[in-house]
Amino acid sequence: MAVIADPHHLRFSKVRLRHALLRALLMPMCSWSELANPSQGYSLVLAVPVKLRELLPANLRFLARQDRVHLEKLYIVLDQPASRELRTFADDMTRRFPELPMQFLHFNHLQTLVLDAIGWGWAYGWLSWCLGLAACQSRYMMIHDLDLLTLTPDFLEKRYRKMRDENLQYLGMEHFIWNGVNLQDRVMPSNQLMVETSFIRQQFQPIDLFSRIVPHRGRWVHFDLTQHMQTCCGKADVLPFAFMDMVHPAQMISHYTALLTKKLPALCAQFAAADPVLPFAC
Template sequence: MMNLLRLQSRRLKWLPINMSVRNLVSWEPMGEPLPGYTVVLACMKRLAPLAAANLRLCARQDCPRMSEMILVFDCPVGDVPAGVLDAVREVAPSIKVRLVGYGERQDEVARRFNWGWVYSWLSWSLAIGQTRTRAMIIHDLDAMPIYPGLFERLYDNWLEEGAEFCGICPYQRNFVTKEMALVATYEMTLDAAYLREKFRPFDLLNKFRLVDGRLVNFDTLLNPQWLSPRRSRAERPIDETWLVHPSLVIGNYIDLVSRRKNFLGVDHSLPVLPYFLYLGGDGDSLAAAGPQLAVPWARSVTVFGHEMGIDGIVPEHWAWMEKQIRRLEQALFGETRPEVKDYLRGFISRAGEHRTVGVETGATAVADR
């Protein structure tokens, strides 16, 4: 009875969103698909340097079967920042890029709610409706590919499995259990033709259901997985060194700048974001946050125009974030650049004895350089 009441409460809370977005996107069944696969990157205008950095990393991929890359921006195409347009022109010899933007009504609704779930659902739905290949890879904005054969491997895994949803790891949050066999969306390869034939865009939005008596929040794209046969889902893990991906960075950034959360007492990966933006040519947040992170007693830092709590980040996570930043630096530049080393001072002191850089051995170790 209690979970039934909670279910009704959650659905009531989501009612304004559901009513506003129900008919915000539409699509038609796919005609004759093009061969190969499409890579989709859902982008934010506010994080344009991150989109530029990610795009340049994607251009380093060896991807002969990629049909195109679709960048979906949370604004009209005419408002996409110049830095992104420069990056698109720069990578043109390597990959074909198509820009997709929100329509006026879509832009208004997304800005009104200013919530990561709405942005991800809207951007991915637009991409699914636009893609011309059956296979579509959802590449997260905060996921930086290192291994040059990543996208080709994801596509091969999808072909070999013959599943409509082929992910690299299980989804196990919001009371979704391993036994439910749902896969996470990041770096997922899905069958866009299947979704356009069997589901409406609204079906991809978060849904709340009772499963075996417990309340389950089906995150974006989990609902169609759950409503599809078990054989439609497959999990094919990848090597951790292939990708630098501090999960939930984009959603947490939105929560921070919308004042929904201040992250005091919370473990999170937002300190990686200034570095990602620096990769895209914007060093302001790196310069602002670095000295604050280095203050041993600081419980928060002021970054992105807001106070962000760091007191809940555990030492092991500071160590993990340093490792990811250095892994990407060394993949791109052969070593960690001086200004990035300086930014990492606070990470190192906060990790303490849990630091792994230069300590671990084996295939996944990262050197202290």
């Protein structure tokens, strides 16, 4: 937090430079057009690292138990180009869960090359969610985590109804406090964030959803994925989750990516300041 608070700190300058370079690399990776006539339901986008694809059936099994009256599409984004092996995997998932309206999307070769070179879980997540938003034809879309298992049957529909009935552009589960962001900023984390697709694609470009380090209300703030756009325009609210709504092994995917890229010790140190329990899990 001290690094964020002091814009003259050398480490702060390095972090800002690194983010500027990342944004320059990622900007050409995805684009979208405005969505003029969306259908009135909602879709989910689920980012799936190919090396963790065997976890997907567990998530789908719980989604299949949900009340899905207004669910139009489940976009499953794999972080590698399409191949015979991955097509076989997609066919198997479709056969095992025919009740789910799945559509598989893939990184192309250039996206895979750039994202693998970056080797950061947040960048994989950003591109996966943006590819889902670019493909989405429904009015609303929710970012659904691979390691989040929905328990109560109305978890999805309850959030959809609140978005629709209150004409919201963003709906999250809680407010975010981290890296200079405080409760007064009223921004929400990306996990299970539901957005109005047509609004997002009209007001923003994909790179606007990436993390940003910017001055905000007289201080420097490091906004995580999807957070900066929440401060720009649109109506937002929170629908808190109950203890029995879901099971979510937090940071599982992020830690896995960091482990593969040998960044896990640094990641654990980053979270230790906020959660002293985490280093023991690492």
